[in-house]
Amino acid sequence: MVASIPERTTLNLQPIQQHVSVSFDYKVYFTNEVFKLKNHMLAQLIAGDGEQKPKKIVVVVDAGLLEFRRSLLRQIALYTKYHADILTLAGDPIKVPGGEAAKNNPKLVKQIHKLIDSSGICRHSYLIAIGGGAVLDLAGFAAATAHRGVRLIRIPTTVLGQNDSGVGVKNGINAFGKKNFLGTFAPPYAVVNDLSFLSTLSDRDWRSGIAEAVKVALIKDADFFEFIRTNSEALRRRDMDAMQQLIYRCAQLHLQHIATSGDPFEMGSSRPLDFGHWAAHKLEQLTNYSLRHGEAVAIGIALDTTYSYLLGKISRLEWQCILNTLVTLGFVLYVPELEEKLSQPEHSRSLFRGLQEFREHLGGELTLTLLQRIGQGIEVHQADLSLYKQAISLLQEFVEDRHRKSISSFLSSSVSESLT
C-alpha cells in the first residue's frame, strides 16, 4: 500500500543540525638538494607516518625544470633505491609542461589519474609534485580528486611557489577560458622548499616571486618590509641568504593568514591577501599575459600605495619609500595599459573595468585593501575613480622622475669616472 502523498504531511521532524570539524596539520620544510642520497629529510617525513613500509610514491615533474636539472629524474630513481626500505617508486614519473600550459590541458589531469590508478596509489600513498606553481596546482587537483584525496607532497621550485602558492591550501586548473575554474581546497601532506631549485630561475621569475612578499609585508609586518627594503639590492643581485629569509618569512605570514582567518576554505566572506591584486589581474589580461603575475602585482601594489597616499592614509615619505624599494628590486612600475580607456570604466580594455570584475569575483560587494601605514592594511568598500586617475598620473610622474634621475646620476658618474 502506497500512501496517498499530496494529502500527507510529515511527522513533526525537526531539522538535524550537523557540525563537522576537520583539522589539517602539515609542515613546510626547508632544505638544499632534497634528492641528494644522504639527504634524509624526504624519506624521514614519509617514514614518520607510522604506517607499514615501504610506501608507494609517484612523481609529477615540471618539464621546464628538467631543462635546467637534466639529472633530476635519475637522481630521484637513485634516491628511491637508496631509501628502498621506506619508498617505492611505483610508476614512471610524469613530465608536464611548466607555466599556464600545465593548467590549460585537461588531458594532463587524466594522465596523472591514470598513473595513480596503474601504480596502485591509495589514500595512504604519496604523489610528489615538483615544479612551479602551475604544475603544483595541476598535480594537486589530480591528487585531491583521486580516491577522494591521495597524499600530496609539494616541492615548489620557484620563489612564488615556495613563499606563496605552494604552501597554501588550494589547487586548480583552467577551464572555459577561466583561470582556476576547476579546483578544490586541499591542504598538502607536506611541503619541501628546496633552495637549490632557485638557481634554475630566470631573473624575471626570481624577481616576480618577491612581489608577493612585498605585498604581505606591507599589509602585515613592518619589520619584514624593512628587511626587504634594506636587502633590496642584495635580492636583486640574487643573494641566496637574503632570498631564503624572504621566502621563510613570507611563507610564515601566508600560512598564519590561512590558519587564523577563520575561514581557510573561503566559504563565507573571508578575505585573501589580495592587496594590489585587482589591478594586477586586469593588467595581466590587458597585456595578454606578457606581464608575469608578480610583475603585475608590483604595479598593482605601486598603484594602490599611491592611491592610499592620495587618500591621506600614508605619508609622502612612506609612499616614496615603498615605490623606491620596488624599483630597487628591479620592478617596472608603469605600463601604458594603465591609462587605456580610463574615461570609459565599463570598457573591457579599461583598467577600471577590473574593479567591477574584482567585485564579481568576490561575489557581490567590492572590498579593496589599502595601506593604513607600512605594515598595516585597511579594507575599503568603494573606489574613487577620479582619485585613481590622479594616482595613475602620479605613478607615471614618479617613474619618469626616477628615470631622469638615474640617467643624470649615470651621466654624472660617467663624467666623474672619465675625470679620474
Place this chain on the structure above:
Amino acid sequence: MVASIPERTTLNLQPIQQHVSVSFDYKVYFTNEVFKLKNHMLAQLIAGDGEQKPKKIVVVVDAGLLEFRRSLLRQIALYTKYHADILTLAGDPIKVPGGEAAKNNPKLVKQIHKLIDSSGICRHSYLIAIGGGAVLDLAGFAAATAHRGVRLIRIPTTVLGQNDSGVGVKNGINAFGKKNFLGTFAPPYAVVNDLSFLSTLSDRDWRSGIAEAVKVALIKDADFFEFIRTNSEALRRRDMDAMQQLIYRCAQLHLQHIATSGDPFEMGSSRPLDFGHWAAHKLEQLTNYSLRHGEAVAIGIALDTTYSYLLGKISRLEWQCILNTLVTLGFVLYVPELEEKLSQPEHSRSLFRGLQEFREHLGGELTLTLLQRIGQGIEVHQADLSLYKQAISLLQEFVEDRHRKSISSFLSSSVSESLT
C-alpha cells in the same frame, strides 16, 4: 650572481608547522512536496544565507525520477517564479540518467560544469541536485570541483539517499572500472529529505534502503533495532510513518558518526560504518550487480551476524531475532554466490577474496566489524575462514528452515481455511 648551489647549505631554518581547522555546518531538513508553491522551506533556507538576493540556482535532476514525476520540472520553474525575490533559475535543468550510469559517464561532469559556467554560478550560488544516491554523487563531485566548491543542496529521493549517502560528506564517480575512483570530501550546504519522493520507488528500492538502517541499528543503537523489529511488517507494507521515523533515526546516527569519529575526511585510519560490507561489496560484483547494494548488505549483515554467533559473541536468540527481522522486512538472505570457490580463497570468484580486497581498500590492515550484542559492534583484525564456511552453511540452513516453515504454515492455514 647565482650562488654555487651544491656547496651551499641552508640557513638553519626550522620547519613551519601549519594547523588548519575547518568547520562545516549544515542542516538535514524533512518535508513533503518541497516544490509545492506554498512550501517555503527551500526558499527560506536560501534566504537565510544573509547575502544579497535573488540568488542564482541551477538544477541537476535524475531522469529516472522524472518518469514518475513528470510535472517536476514545471513545478520547479513555477516555484522559482513564485519565489523570484529569493531565487533565480539561472539555466535549464540538466537531466542525467539515474543509477550507476550517472557515475560511469565523465561527460556528465563536464556538462554540469558547463552549466555552472554558462549560468554564472559562483561560490555563493546554489546547485540543487535531485535524485538517487548516484545522481547526488555525480552532481556533488561537479559542484565540489567548480570554483573550488559551489554550494550544493541535495534533495535525495530514495530511502538510501535520505538516510545514508545523501546526508554525508562524500561524492564520487567511477573511473578506470573502479567505483568512486574520482571524488572529494565535500559537505553539502543543506539536505532536504522530501517524503513525497519515496512513493516513486519500486519495492526493491524501498526495501534496499532499509538495510543500512538495520546495519547502523545493530552496531550503534539497540532501541532503534527494536523499533525496526517491531515495525518490520509495517515497513514491508510501505507504511510511510514508520519509514519516516526509520530514515530520521538512521540519518541522525550516520551524521553523529561522521561528526564524532574524529576523522570525517578519513585521512587516518577512521572507520566508516561498514558492518556487513566486506561480503556485500564482493557479492555485488559476483552477481554482476544484479543484487542492489542494500540487498547485498542485508546478506552481508546476515553472514557477519551468523559468524558473530558462531564466535560466541551473540546468543542464539539474538542471532535468530536479527535474521528473522531481515526476512520479515523482505530480504533474501542467501544467494548461491556465497559458496562459490570457497576452498580457493584467492580465486577471483571466491567470496573470501573479498576479505583481501577489503583489506586493500582499507590500506593495509584488515578490520572487520562484528556484533558484541544487538546495538554494539566490535572490531576484529582477523577472519577465521573455516568458521566463516560454517557460518555460510548455517545461514543456508536457516533460510531453508524458514522456507519449509513458511510453506507448512501456508499449507496449514490453507487447510484450516478449507476446513472452515
